[in-house]
Amino acid sequence: MGKFAGSWKRTKTEGGEAFFKALNAPEDKLKRAASADLVSEVKSDGKNIELTRTYTLAGESKSSTTKVTVGQESEITGPMGGTHKVTVEADGEAVVCKTTDGSMSIRFEVVNDELVETFSAKGNTFKRWHARA
Numbered sequence: 001m002g003k004f005a006g007s008w009k010r011t012k013t014e015g016g017e018a019f020f021k022a023l024n025a026p027e028d029k030l031k032r033a034a035s036a037d038l039v040s041e042v043k044s045d046g047k048n049i050e051l052t053r054t055y056t057l058a059g060e061s062k063s064s065t066t067k068v069t070v071g072q073e074s075e076i077t078g079p080m081g082g083t084h085k086v087t088v089e090a091d092g093e094a095v096v097c098k099t100t101d102g103s104m105s106i107r108f109e110v111v112n113d114e115l116v117e118t119f120s121a122k123g124n125t126f127k128r129w130h131a132r133a
Contacts, residue, residue: 003093005043007040008041008133010037010040010130016034019119022121036055037056038054039133040052041054046070048068048069048070049068049069051065052064053065068088069088071088071089073085073086073087078104078106087100093110105120106120114129114130
């Protein structure tokens with residue numbers, strides 16, 4: 001899990017439009033999020049993970065921090081800013097968060113030195129790739 005530690009910058013996304021439409025996200029919010037630079041700072045000691053995301057658009061930045069512990073129920077901030085209770089489990093070198101109501105899952109893994117996030121909900125998948133910043 002130490003592979004996650006460090007600073008990551010979003011490089012590309014896939015499936016966002018269908019994923020967020022299924023979640024009834026406002027169109028203007030989607031456009032702003034897609035246009036913004038996203039940097040994720042990850043601190044991890046192997047069991048405890050702290051994720052700070054900073055979105056920057058037109059010189060203005062907005063940050064949020066989420067802390068989870070592998071093997072415990074935690075509360076996270078989802079991709080639309082809402083909070084969700086999740087169970088957090090290790091899957092090999094990946095971390096998987098599943099909402100306690102079963103409505104969404106998020107998988108974090110490092111593949112070829114890229115941080116890959118895979119969000120699944122309502123039959124749709126959204127992926128974000130990040131390079132080390």
